[in-house]
Amino acid sequence: MKKFILTTVMFFMGIIMVMAAGAAEIKFEKTTHDFGSFSENSPKVTCTFKFTNVGDGPLVIHQAIATCGCTVPQYPKEPIKPGESGEITVTYNGAGKFPGRFQKTITLRTNGKSEITRLIIKGDMMPAAADAK
Template identity: 60%
Template sequence: MKKIIFMTLMLISGITFASAQATNGKKQAEIKFDNLSHNFGTFSEKSPVVTCVFTYTNVGEAPLIINQAIASCGCTVPAYTKAPIMPGQKGEIKVTYNGSGKFPGHFKKTITVRTNGATEMTRLYIEGDMTEAK
């Protein structure tokens, strides 16, 4: 009786392991950014709004969907494509920093990007130096 129970458990374990391996072989999307950071350099408080674009490619085998892109503060606003990006295609995340009402000086902000891809979360960075208006 113990042998039958043992063999049944081994069979169930083997089936579970095989099905887990099969789901890991599933086609997935994969995001690859051209750059993960952007430096605006020095800009004046007179023109406090600066913008950059992060370009990415879906290097996976399934459609890529960006679920959200969230900035570390309200002065930074990311805008991104809501439509799925097919394998091999490119997409963009446009990031705008608004230094109005902020103290001049160096800043560094992050944008957290969440996708349906194999890499579910990626962080992008922007930085720069806003000089005082004279």
């Protein structure tokens, strides 16, 4: 019986400690970036999404997954303290892809209040022949 009571007390103390630590919350300046038109001759384009941890606990980005291998996100691996900012850099490489409009989604998994956040990049890669005119 003593073990049961001790275990129960430890369990509730753990819950209280987690709640006292506060929750992180990620806030982006923008969640969509439009590259506009760019040439197939220069198919690699990059943008940056800036964010701030507006919560009261450290923010950890666990994963950043793109819908396609042509899109590569880079994100901070260390925790972002409350009030601090960070950046996620996304590179789209259209080499070997068909020209035209595209839209790609980057899904972030964090320890924030909203565990999942989606970022969107889009643009229009113009055919190389259009550049020659």
